[in-house]
Amino acid sequence: MIVIPAIDLKDGQCVRLRQGEMEDATVFSDDPLATARHWIEQGARRLHLVDLNGAFAGNPVNGEAVTAIAREFPSLPVQIGGGIRDLPTIERYLDAGVTWAIIGTAAVKNPQLVREACREFEGHIIVGLDAKDGLVATEGWAEVSDQKATELAKRFEDCGVSAIVYTDIARDGMMQGVNIAATLEMAHAVQIPIIASGGVSCIGDIEQLLQAGDIYGAITGRAIYExxxxxxxxxxxxDSWKK
Incomplete structure (x- = not known):
């Protein structure tokens, strides 16, 4: 399993939200590039970037910071989510050096986009599924649908999606631990690699995910910043874990 630092971008700054609330943001840095460098120096093997403004706007807002990171560290895999709703946006990010584009809200509202993106950009598409009580949330978590996250995930089984980032929004930024049961349910529902997100608060949470097994990666934000x-x-x- 890999541990993936999150860099959440709002108005050009690195922040962390509580349960996706834009009004409840803690600013950790006003230099995204320096933040990326810090986590690389700490051994990060991948970065998880989120354009928070973009998630609400429906198009990239912090793209400049994202591309600066990708270009500064070309050998480091980077995944970006937030405001990715069409193929041209994906193409621009990949051309800038980003490794994976994360399709979130658009995957729920326009699943065909995921299929088209996987065909056009094979090996570079991740689906981001955010859920509350097992139901999919969209629009920067502002809306909760009546669709089960596991059922939606199954629709992408044969698309060629590289991974699913699964976030329990009730846990995100709350330092309350990962929803292991829901994450495992997702991992067992599909053959797609699952990256857990939301709630990682300490080394014990990492150990629980390792004990659970079948989880490819874990994204952590507030815990490493604090x-x-x-x-x-x-x-x-x-790296040393043996089941």
């Missing part, structure tokens, strides 16, 4: 989780230590645990 020094509740040591990124290097967490990745070392993953």
């Amino acid at each position: 020094d509740k989780l040591d990124l290097a230590e967490a990745q070392k645990l993953c």
Whole structure:
């Protein structure tokens, strides 16, 4: 399992939200490039970038910061989500050096886009599924649908999706631990690699995910910014883990 630092971008700054609330943002840095460099120095093998403004606007807003990171660290895999609703946006990010584009809201409202993107950009598409009580949330988590996240995930089984980032929005930014049961349910529902997101608060949460098995990666944000989780230590645990 890999541990993936999150860099959430709002108005050009690195922030963390609580349960996706834009009004409840904590600013950790006004230099996204320096933040990326810090996590790379701590041993990050991949970065998870989120354009928070873009998620609400429906188109990229912090694209400049994203492309700056991708170009500064060309050997580091980067995944970006937030405001990706069409093929040209994906193409621009990939051309800038981003490795994976994450389709979130559009995957729910326009599943055909995922199929087209996987055909056009094979190996570079991740689906982001955000859920509350197992139901899919969209529009930067502002709306909760009546669709089960696991059922939607199954629709992408044969598309060639590289991974699913599964976020329990009730846990995100709350430092309350990962929803292991829901994440495992998703992992067992599909053959697509699952990246857990939301609630990672300490090394114990990483250990629980390792014990659960079948989870490809874990995204962590607030915990590493508030020094509740040591990124290097967490990745070392993953590397040495034997079931």
